[in-house]
Amino acid sequence: MTTAAEHALLASVEKALLIDxxxxxxxxxxxxxxxxxxxxxxxxxxxxxxxxxxxAALDAAVxxxxxxxxxxxxxRAEILRRAFDLLQERRAxxxxxxxxxxxxxxxxxxxxxxxxxxxLRWFAEEAPRITGRYGPNPEGTxxxxxxxxxxxxxxxxxxxxxxxxxxxxxxAPALAAGCTVVVKPAHQTPLTTLAFAQVxxxxxxxxxxxxxxxxxxxxxxxxxxxxxxxxxKLSFTGSTPVGVALLKQAAPGVLRTSMELGGNAPFVVFxxxxxxxxxxxxxxxKFRNIGQACTAANRFxxxxxxxxxxxxxxxxxxxxxxxxxxxxxxxxxxxLIDQAAVTKADALVRDAVARGAHIATGGEPIDGPGxxxxxxxxxxxxxxxxxxxxxxxxxVLAITTFDTEDDAVRLANDTEYGLVSYVYTQDLxxxxxxxxxxxxxxxxxxxxxxxxxxxxxxxxxxxxxxxxGGVEGIHEYLQTKYTLTADPF
Ligand code: NAP
Numbered sequence: 077m078t079t080a081a082e083h084a085l086l087a088s089v090e091k092a093l094l095i096d097x098x099x100x101x102x103x104x105x106x107x108x109x110x111x112x113x114x115x116x117x118x119x120x121x122x123x124x125x126x127x128x129x130x131x132a133a134l135d136a137a138v139x140x141x142x143x144x145x146x147x148x149x150x151x152r153a154e155i156l157r158r159a160f161d162l163l164q165e166r167r168a169x170x171x172x173x174x175x176x177x178x179x180x181x182x183x184x185x186x187x188x189x190x191x192x193x194x195x196l197r198w199f200a201e202e203a204p205r206i207t208g209r210y211g212p213n214p215e216g217t218x219x220x221x222x223x224x225x226x227x228x229x230x231x232x233x234x235x236x237x238x239x240x241x242x243x244x245x246x247x248a249p250a251l252a253a254g255c256t257v258v259v260k261p262a263h264q265t266p267l268t269t270l271a272f273a274q275v276x277x278x279x280x281x282x283x284x285x286x287x288x289x290x291x292x293x294x295x296x297x298x299x300x301x302x303x304x305x306x307x308x309k310l311s312f313t314g315s316t317p318v319g320v321a322l323l324k325q326a327a328p329g330v331l332r333t334s335m336e337l338g339g340n341a342p343f344v345v346f347x348x349x350x351x352x353x354x355x356x357x358x359x360x361x362k363f364r365n366i367g368q369a370c371t372a373a374n375r376f377x378x379x380x381x382x383x384x385x386x387x388x389x390x391x392x393x394x395x396x397x398x399x400x401x402x403x404x405x406x407x408x409x410x411x412l413i414d415q416a417a418v419t420k421a422d423a424l425v426r427d428a429v430a431r432g433a434h435i436a437t438g439g440e441p442i443d444g445p446g447x448x449x450x451x452x453x454x455x456x457x458x459x460x461x462x463x464x465x466x467x468x469x470x471x472v473l474a475i476t477t478f479d480t481e482d483d484a485v486r487l488a489n490d491t492e493y494g495l496v497s498y499v500y501t502q503d504l505x506x507x508x509x510x511x512x513x514x515x516x517x518x519x520x521x522x523x524x525x526x527x528x529x530x531x532x533x534x535x536x537x538x539x540x541x542x543x544x545g546g547v548e549g550i551h552e553y554l555q556t557k558y559t560l561t562a563d564p565f
Contacts, residue, residue: 097283
């Protein structure tokens with residue numbers, strides 16, 4: 077099923093666990109298959125770690141910690157910068173690898189290489205800027221010194237939807253801060269992480285600083301690592317229920333945690349919006365990554381006066397979207413990650429229809445091979461529908477209407493999530509009011525994508541804790557020490 081170029085690329089990726097600078101099989105010898113969601117074909121067979129492999133990876137991270145923390149920030153930065161350069165050189169390979177194992181269209185995969193690599197460049201620049209404060213205490217009897225220190229060995233758990241960027245967004249700040257790590261990618265998309273670990277080694281990273289465990293037993297491999305008192309930090313990107321379970325596991329050890337969890341983004345279109353821009357923004361906010369993004373617009377909240385035209389225009393564009401394997405030219409909609417995702421999207425559509433929604437286009441799974449769902453537009457969605465509360469995580473654009481600005485705010489904030497919101501209005505004062513009133517950690521004002529390595533990415537409410545990227549990102553991996561020195565000097 078794979079072409080010769082794809083075959084060669086897949087053959088170049090390590091299929092083993094990376095522990096202490098060595099590629100090794102799982103202690104049990106177990107393996108698992110990584111599948112192409114567009115065809116169901118096996119792409120590669122890789123090591124399936126057992127709990128003892130996870131602990132061996134932590135052993136390596138612990139052993140490497142002191143030397144890495146003592147490595148000059150400039151040296152750490154140069155390794156990250158070399159990794160950035162190598163990713164640029166291998167853009168096409170990384171993009172193809174992501175399209176193969178995750179399914180997104182190749183052009184979007186190239187975009188993810190740009191985005192993911194930027195975390196390496198950004199945190200290479202941040203590493204030498206870890207600073208502190210010095211000054212007299214208010215009583216004038218001593219000097220206060222505030223310094224920053226790496227938190228120590230970290231466990232990083234990443235999801236399948238952005239296989240490169242979710243890894244670099246954690247690994248780069250951790251390394252920049254002087255922390256060593258164990259990384260556990262999602263079982264559906266481990267190949268990108270393995271290939272990226274190869275890049276880090278080539279960039280000069282010492283053994284044990286980054287360790288990778290791939291497994292189909294994420295719970296039994298993770299639990300002993302999280303319970304180990306040598307671990308000092310857990311950073312997780314994934315669903316809110318798993319995040320909650322991990323927070324409970326992290327509590328006894330009082331671990332530092334960063335949680336990038338689920339979203340349920342409102343996309344609000346006011347009657348004064350530039351509809352051309354709103355339609356373009358809607359298409360990218362909804363259909364990027366085949367709707368499988370935490371930042372995906374989940375609920376379209378559109379003013380009654382423009383809802384008909386907005387729906388007609390997006391429907392026309394969605395009908396024209398080409399569906400297929402992400403490697404094929406012009407494909408906008410690749411497969412969903414697995415059959416469970418197709419079943420979920422379909423159940424949400426059926427439920428919305430049972431509660432009065434109208435299918436403007438799509439609304440059906442597509443027969444295999446592969447796990448495809450038609451790009452779909454629903455109008456007249458009732459707020460009792462399950463998709464109003466749950467992340468759709470699929471190519472389904474669901475529209476409901478509002479009449480007043482207060483209504484729009486109430487509807488937009490009607491969720492326990494708070495990751496991102498999108499607002500389209502040409503009224504500057506209204507835009508400012510929405511910045512104040514919407515309860516999300518991020519907001520796109522007349523734009524449909526907000527992600528940027530230079531920005532603090534993260535959510536409010538049940539969308540998570542902490543920030544990734546920006547000047548904030550490195551502080552997730554640093555701890556503060558305050559020292560008081562008595563006068564006189
Ligand atoms: P998920 O099921 O929560 O899995 C995420 C990661 O956690 C995977 O590596 C998974 O490994 C692992 N995992 C699952 N159960 C675990 C357990 N009991 N112990 C330890 N690890 C466990 O989420 P997903 O379906 O992969 O990703 C989609 C979710 O991620 C959505 O909710 C989305 O909104 C969220 N997300 C959030 C952000 C953000 O920045 N806020 C970014 C991207 C995605 P296995 O799959 O191998 O079991």
